[in-house]
Amino acid sequence: MILSRSPIFQLGVQSASPLAVIVGVYLLFAGHNNPGGGFAAGLVLGAVVILRTLAGLQKPTFGPALITGGTLLVVAVAAAPILWGDAMLDQKVVSFDLPLLGTVKTGSALPFDIGVTAIVVGLVIALLDGLSTSDSLVSKGNPA
Amino acid sequence: MVWLLLAAHIVGVAAAAVAGRRDIRAGLLVAAVAPALTTLVALVDLVSSSPARVSELSWVPALDLTFAFRTDALALMMTLLVSGIGTLVFVYAAGYFSPGAAGSSRFPASLLAFSASMLGLVWADSVWTLFIFWELTSITSFLLVGHKNADASVRTAARRALLITGGGGLVLLAGLLVLAGDIGSSLTGLTPVSGTSATVAATLILIGAATKSAQVPFHVWLPGAMAAPTPVSAYLHSATMVKAGVLLVAVLGPAFVGVATWQWLGLAFGATSILWGAIGALRHRDAKLILAWGTVSQLGLLITLLALGSGKAVFAAISLLFAHALFKAALFLVVGEIDIRTGTRDINELSGLARSMPVAFAVAAVAGASMAGVPPLLGFMAKEAAIEAVLGTTGAAGAVAAVAVIGGSILTVAYTVRFLVGVFGPFSRSTSSTTSSTTEPTEVAPMRPAMAAPAVLLGLAGLVGYAAAGTITDLVGPAAVELQADAAQYSLIRWPGLKTAFVVSMGIVASGSLLGVVLSRRTTAIPRPIGADTADATIDGVLAFAPRLTGHIQHGSLPVYLATMGATASLAALPFVFDLPTDHLVLWDHPLQGVLALAIVASAAAGVIVRSRLGAALTLGAVGIGVSALFVTHGAPDLALTQLLVETIIVVGFVLGLGHLSRRFPKKSGSWRAARLAMSLAGGLVVMVGLAAASAAPAGTAPVAELADSAVSEGGGKNVVNVILTDTRALDTLGEVVVLATVAVGILALARIRQLEAST
Known part of the structure; x- marks a missing residue:
């Protein structure tokens, strides 16, 4: 098959994935002022999952949880302002002081973006699930 | 308070589901709490005559989507019916299910969910709020009708009910859209509409109301809905849900006061239903079906009166609506008790119940007399008002209404007599000599107090209502005045004196009783459900046609799907080709874009030529990356980033998917290849020209x-x-x-x- 579990590939993915996760999380937070955003973050994190799966480091099992959680989060953020009488999806911006980081400004767009990220990662995992056969992904050794 | 009560219902639904899992009767008793609370609040409001509670929750203000509620006099009266009868029905249902019955979360929960939906419907002060709750009642009704879902005929009946009321809901939505376009979405202070749009709205809304309120020819679902457990039939299909259509016609009446279609279509639905429903009640042998067909007839009477629209007619309609809910619920509860205690509802098999079930007989006799319009009962006062109203209406509409109402009333008395004699009478009319037990009184199981008490209360209400005519007038009068200001001068009268209307109604009772006695001595075969058969055949036909149509459209050939979509998109984009201004076109903003474009074209060309699948996937990836580089040169880093990431994922997806396929593309025949080439070229050209045209001639400037x-x-x-x-x-x-x-x-x-x- 196309998947050779070469040690170089495995080690490379293993050492690169923490960095890639940091990049993904950075994109999620940076999106408000710089290029990035929930969708891009989701794609990066999704790519990490794909690579790790290909390398046989993990199984893509938490797709449904991400999709459900992300959708619930997005809908909750969208509906929450109605409870205190604002229009649906009304944005709340809060800023507060943190030690080390200084003044941090964030808003309800952040959980909304996190929800988007979760859905995108979930979608990528679902695609992985749908396109792969059980023998091509689950690492049961390497059938030559 | 409105929100608190609705929240109490929602909590109640969850609690009833939990409590009902082990014991369905516990679930039903838990479910009774929220309606009981609501009844209490409504009574307090009524006694203290507090002003209407108004509350509004704006959802999407830009689209005028709001949850608006208003408990005016009509809503308060309906609340008493919905929650008051609801509480009694929950208690009754706890007795209806035997102690060993299997636990069910669904039944108590969906019955209470229905109760909440119905409350939302009667409190609604915006057409959209009303519509949402209208649909919710259809859905909960479907769940309740299909309670015994192991039975195929029950499933058919539930499906028929859902499709007819659901289809009617769509028609209603169209009508409400037209109406709201004219006068806005609020339901209070409606201004009269006129013109073509008013006619269209009147027709659509009346059809929607007729499906819900089981008007001929949409009535076919109601007898089928009797497949539900009797508490459901008593609550949904006689006292409350079927009144939703009537309520809608009543509430929107002030808007359509000058629209002839509203009056004539309403009269057509109502008059046909009065007569055909009553005839149906005389044809059937199942006591529950007799009552169900009677409901069709009574709902027709209400629609007829509302269509007339005069002050007296509206007053009579609201009074009858109230009286009907009380006596029909009582009758249904009695029939359910008979069903549980004897095991049958067939009037050919029942005999001698007057002696063995005296309490049930007394309730049925009082409620039946109220239904027939015999003094001294609430039904009499309401019927008297109705007859006065139709006799007082001049013109063709009055004549049609008079014939239908008087004829229908005679038949109503007849089927009431036939029902009472058939169920409780001492003799059996069965001609089949094979069953010897038919001449004996039917065996009866012991009484269940939880079932008897609610029926007795509802039955007594008819008598008490007559005695307290003033109180009832205070209840229904303001409700009628809200719809038609002229109604203020009327009240329920205990003893009208020897006026024309009174003579007419005594004539109706006399001739109807005679007809009923004659008919009750005759054995009838079980009639064929003509309309229901047609409805089911239509539904089955659609269900059979759908997979065949789908099979033709969704044939599963990916190349043909792509070709279809490509051709459609090309045709849709064709108009752009003709307004392409050439003076805006520049070759590039920056030479780098030209270089990138060349690279993209080269990759695309390589993708066409290459024979290996992996190679094709990689060239497509190259095209995508080139495009994202183009985005960067245009100053759109976000777009470029997303495009780049998507391309990466897609390439990986390709690589994964290619594992299932051969390494090389299979050879294609010349003509098919040529067709695909032509399609691709056309698609590419159209996209290019379309984009160029769109960017050269933007509609306005971007803000x-x-x-x-x-x-x-x-x-x-x-x-x-x-x-x-x-x-x-x-x-x-x-x-x-x-x-x-x-x-x-x-x-x-x-x-x-x-x-x-x-x-x-």
Whole structure:
């Protein structure tokens, strides 16, 4: 098959994935002022999952949880302002002081973006699930 | 308070579901709490004559989508019916199910959910709120009718009820849209409408109301709905849900006061239903079906009176609506008790129940007399008002209404007599000599107090209502005045004196009784359900046609799908070709773009030529990366980033998918290849020209400066693109991610199916 579990590939993915996760999380937070955003973050994190799966480091099992959680989060953020009488999806911006980081400004767009990220990662995992056969992904050794 | 009561119902639904899991009767008693509370609040409001409670929750203000509630006099009266009868029905249902009955979360929960939906419907003060709760009642009714879902005939009946009322709901929605376009969405202080749009709205809304209120020819679902447990039939299909259509006609009446279609179509539905419903009640042998057909007739009477629209007619309609809910619920509860205690509802098999079930007989006799309009009962006062109203109406409409109401009333008395004699009478009319037991009184199981008490209360209400005519007038009078100011001068009269209407109604009772006695001595065969058969055949036909049509459209050939979509898109984009201004076209803003374009074209060409599948995937990836580089040169880093990431994922997806396929593309015949080439070329050309035309002639200027300002001031972010996504146009994003989630769920489901197939 196309998947050779070469040690170089495995080690490379293993050492690169923490960095890639940091990049993904950075994109999620940076999106408000710089290029990035929930969708891009989701794609990066999704790519990490794909690579790790290909390398046989993990199984893509938490797709449904991400999709459900992300959708619930997005809908909750969208509906929450109605409870205190604002229009649906009304944005709340809060800023507060943190030690080390200084003044941090964030808003309800952040959980909304996190929800988007979760859905995108979930979608990528679902695609992985749908396109792969059980023998091509689950690492049961390497059938030559 | 409105919200608190609705919240109490929602909590109640959950509690009833939990309590009902082990013991269905415990679940029903838990479910009775919320309606009992609501009844209490309504009574307090009534006694203290407090002003209408108004509450509004704006959902999407820009689209005028609000949850608006208003408990005016009519809503308060309906609340008493919905929650008062509801409480009694919950108690009754706890007795209806035997102690050993299997636990069910669904039944008590959906019965209470129905109760909440109905309350929302009667409190609604906006057409959209009303519509949402209208549909909720259809759905909960479907769940309740289909309670015994192991039985195929029950499932058919539930499906028929859902499709007819649901289809009617769609027609109603169209009508409400037309109406709201004219006078807005509020339901109070309606201004009269006129013109073509008023006629269209009147027709559509009346059809929607007729499906819900079981008017001929949409009545066929109601007898079928008797497949539900009797508490459901008593509550939904006689006292409350079927009144939703009547209520709608009543509430919207002031808007359509000058529309001839409203009056004539309403009269047509009503008059036909009065007569055909009563005839149906005389044809059937099942006591529950007799009552169900009687409901069709009574609802027809209400619609007829509302269609007439005069003050007296509206007053009579509201009084009758109240009286009907009381006596019909009582009769249904009695029939359910008989069913449980004897095991049958067939009037040919029942005999001698007057002696063995005296309490039930007394209740049925009082409620039946109220239904027939015999003094001294509430039904008499209401019927008297109705007859006065139709006799007082001049012109063709009055004549039609008079014939239908008087004829229908005679038949009503007849089927009431036949019902009472058939169920409780000492003799059996069965001619089949094979069953010897038919001449003996039917065996009866012991009484269940939980079933008897609610029926007695509802039966007594007819008598008490007559005695307290003033109180009832205070209840229904203001409700009628809200709909028609002229109704203020009328009240319920205990003893009208020897007026024309009284003579007419005594004539009706006399001739109807005679007819009823004659008919009750005759054995009738079980009639064929003509209308219901037709409805079911239509539904089955559609269900059989759908897979064949789908098989033709969704044939599964990916190349043909692509070709179809490509051809459609090309045709749709064709008009752009003709308004392509050439003076705006520049070769490039920056020479780098030209270089990138060349690279993209080269990659694309390589993708066409290459024979290996992996190679094709990689060239496509190269095209995508080239495009994202183009985005960078155009100054759109966000777009470029997303494009780049998507391309990466797609290439990996290709690589994964290619594992299932051969390494090289199979050879294609010349003509098919030529067709695909032509299609691709046409598609590419059309997209190119379309994009060029669109960017050369933008519709207006983009509000760039405003968006950038509002991004910082309102969204609190400097990246305008992302602030648009998460704030300015967040509703679009919400829709898009929900689509993504749906797609993902679909993919996961497909993968799951394949795994299941592989494992078996």
